[in-house]
Amino acid sequence: MSLLLIPYRERPPWRSGDWCNLSERFQNATEGVPLLRGVPYNYYPSESQSFFGCGSVGSGVDKTKPSGKINKIRRVTVQSSSESKHSTPLSYDEFVELAHQQINTGEKTIHAKRNPGKWRNIKWISNAIWLLFFFGAYLRWDDRQAVLWDIPNRQFHLFSATILPQDFWLLSLALLLFAMLLAVVTAVAGRVWCGFFCFQTVWTDVFTWIEDKLEGGPQKRRNLEKAPWDMRKIRIKATKHVLWLLISVFTGISFVTWFTDAYQLWADLFSIEAPLIAWITILAFTAGTYVLAGFMREQTCLWLCPYARIQSAMVDKHTVIPTYDNQRGEPRGHMRKNVEQARQSSTGDCIDCHLCVAACPTGVDIRAGLQEGCLMCALCIDACDTVMDKVGRSRGLIRYASLDEMESGITVPLWTRTRVWVYGMILLIAAAGIIYGLSSLDSIELKVLRARQPMYVLQSDGSIQNEYTLKILNKVTHDVDVRISATGPRDLVLTGSKETITAHGSTVTSTTIFVRVPRENLDATSSPIVFRIDGMADSNAFVSERESIFIGPEKQ
Template sequence: MKKSNTPPEEQQSLYAEHKTIHPRIVLGYFTRLKALSGVILLSIYYITPWLQWDGNQAILFDMPARKFHILGLTFWPQDFIYLSFLLIIAAVTLFLFTALAGRLWCGFACPQTIWTDAFLWMERLVEGDRAKQIKLDNTPLSFRKIRIKATKHTLWLVFALFTGFTFVGFFTPIRELSQGILTFNLGEWETFWLFFYSFATYGNAGWLREQVCIYMCPYARFQSAMFDKDTMIIAYDEKRGEARGTRKRDNKDYKNKGLGDCIDCTMCVQVCPTGIDIRNGLQYQCISCSACVDVCDEIMDKMDYPKGLIRYTTENSLNGIPTHIVRPRLFVYGGILLAIFIGMGYAISTRSLVQLDVIRDRSRLFIETDAGLIENVYRLRIMNKDKHPHVYDIAATGIEGLKFAKEHKIEVESGDVITLPVRLAANPDKLVKRSTKVNFKLTAQDNPALTITEEGRFLGPLRR
């Protein structure tokens, strides 16, 4: 039998071996802006738990006490609706900025990007620039290599532990947390979350880095649904750059040889934190960090070519079509965002610091007393959402002569919820319907402005 000379098909593995990316450092307008953004956001994160406001930590999510202190305001689990407002605001804001400027969030404000940049800075501080890092990785194991790597990972771990400590400080008063660490008296949950968040920071920013953006972040997968041809993106001008080719700096007739402005230096690839080649078009791995824009402009300057071979632009602009930055979808997102802000602001400014729930006793519709009165039994659930304890007066209206069977002194501590059984009595001659609406009014004795009114139903016998 004659053997075929056709080589067998090679089986392609679905697993791609990870290659460590060492981004080259570049200093330009956008990278400086990104560094400034990182410093500001990290400063806000690490400083905020130490700030005090009206005797409390400025921002503290006190889970055991079920209190959430935010800039002088105290929220309770019953105020969960405001968290929904915040989540909707965050989502719509993301839609707005994505439609306007692509993955601006990913490149300049995402925690994964900010912390990864911080870890990269420490790596460069210890190991040197990109060339030195690659050389160190390729050298055989030695005492010097172990010393340098150990120093880097020690810095990473200390920074990660401080990050985890700060994170827990948003949920446990950070001054108490500091004392607990110094006296080795941390609670079980504080210890767990401190090490868990520290490990997550160390793993995500130190080891996984770009893999979080490429494989784990869902935003990269659905961003295209928010893009259109007028969305600002970072793109390579193929018409101007192709065909690529190396040349001398003083070569002025390169265009006569069929070359474009791209000298194929691959610097845009070397500075990319996710390791992609922007010249291959828009890719979901691109986080719009703008490093390729700055480094390409730097090369264009050296070659005495116009800047902007890689730039912020739109798909329409690249194709020579007029761009419309301001378009209907931006007004829609902006209108929704403004409406939610106004609604949330109004809801917070008018929220009551006392909550009252009126629950009728369903075991009996009504009771006829020996005095000939009709009684209804209720359970009043009262919550004091103020920072101070209060004594409340309770009154009921809606039926002439309506009164409580006995006087009640209602004392509620800050944050407490009490259930108070009450009996409401009415003269049957004043009942014109089987079911009558009554209003329960709760008022703080020391602050008449602290009041709330809730509706209930008073049932009586059917009159013929």
């Protein structure tokens, strides 16, 4: 039996006990397991209710004047099936830490303050990378789209290379490459993908930038939400949502352009001749972008994104993340106008201005430590550095650092971390495989199928004849003339097909070849034979060879 101290807060009317396993998380904290950060604590049952159905609740709660601040401390008794004999109550420090941990679970809209700074500029640069998503599909290469997923024809065009189903092992390596790149970056620098490159974060940042330009800063936006509907409010809201919808529609169209010819798609859309699947995809992406980036925002990361759930397994105490310097900043205290009093004050550098919280797009307080809602976008660093400049103190109260560095002042080198080595080696293997695969892709591929019945044919002149079917795969988009030849038993002769044939672009061309060999030149029942095709493709000479066997009668 353990005693938990829970801060009592006003219960949102629409919450109904979503976090039934909260007691187990608290229980784990009392047994020496690190306290899970970011646990929502804005809903707690009355004395007559069970603790989310997980235990019994004691008395001693003053429910008068409920508000966003802690009024009283409720004593909650939790009985767990995994209860340890050595479990102890939460300490006061643990309770204080828990009281500062918070995460918005959707009961309010966060209006973050947009502060200029180094990390904001980096974020704009990372946002600009997504312009490739919108305009990359319009790049042409050899009279066709440079990058195209041609699903109906089962082809993937990447500049001059064409990847067919038999080459899809390259795409598997590409997926492995990106997965390991994400893993190694997370192990080194936390959720950098979430904070700077994720499409959800980028689109939400652009949507809130539009909102900030039209409605004003955070306080003006809150006031506008509370204001009655008049022509000014309707005009501002309508303009904002029209811009959101335009971006959403363009997002849907841009996605489809990677799977069909981009220029032809626009012509088909304006003439209303686009295929049904294109309209459905555009509509789905339009609705998804509009809802997720415009309304759900950071809730998408909390409730829908799987990567946000598994990132805790990749982050350890050596990971460099936005961190609050607790030793330097605590105890917090407000600025004093009297210089002498300021000198005699024993407070830390944190002036408790809450600007770091106001700048956070997910509304977490970085001073409470690493939290589930933190995207690690580093915007709180810009906010804190701005304040430190104004109050004449050194920057870095909030900075990129590891938890181990904050505790001991020692930074662990990357090459001493096992997981970085493992992720890095897999990353290099995948990259090497992709480079090898792309460099070894042939413009023309040859396959040889030998006829099984009959095994061979004895000609009237005493020679032995075998039949072969040659399948020539032309990976380029235009027709190519290829010359067929073969080497093997002495004095072999090719018949049944022209010496030079045309291999049609982006398809397989088949031809039948008969090979005749004088019987006396066969040294064994089975003799090796090599077929060869050569020609010119994309101004480059190519050669493709395939080995087969020539069957003859047994030697007398």
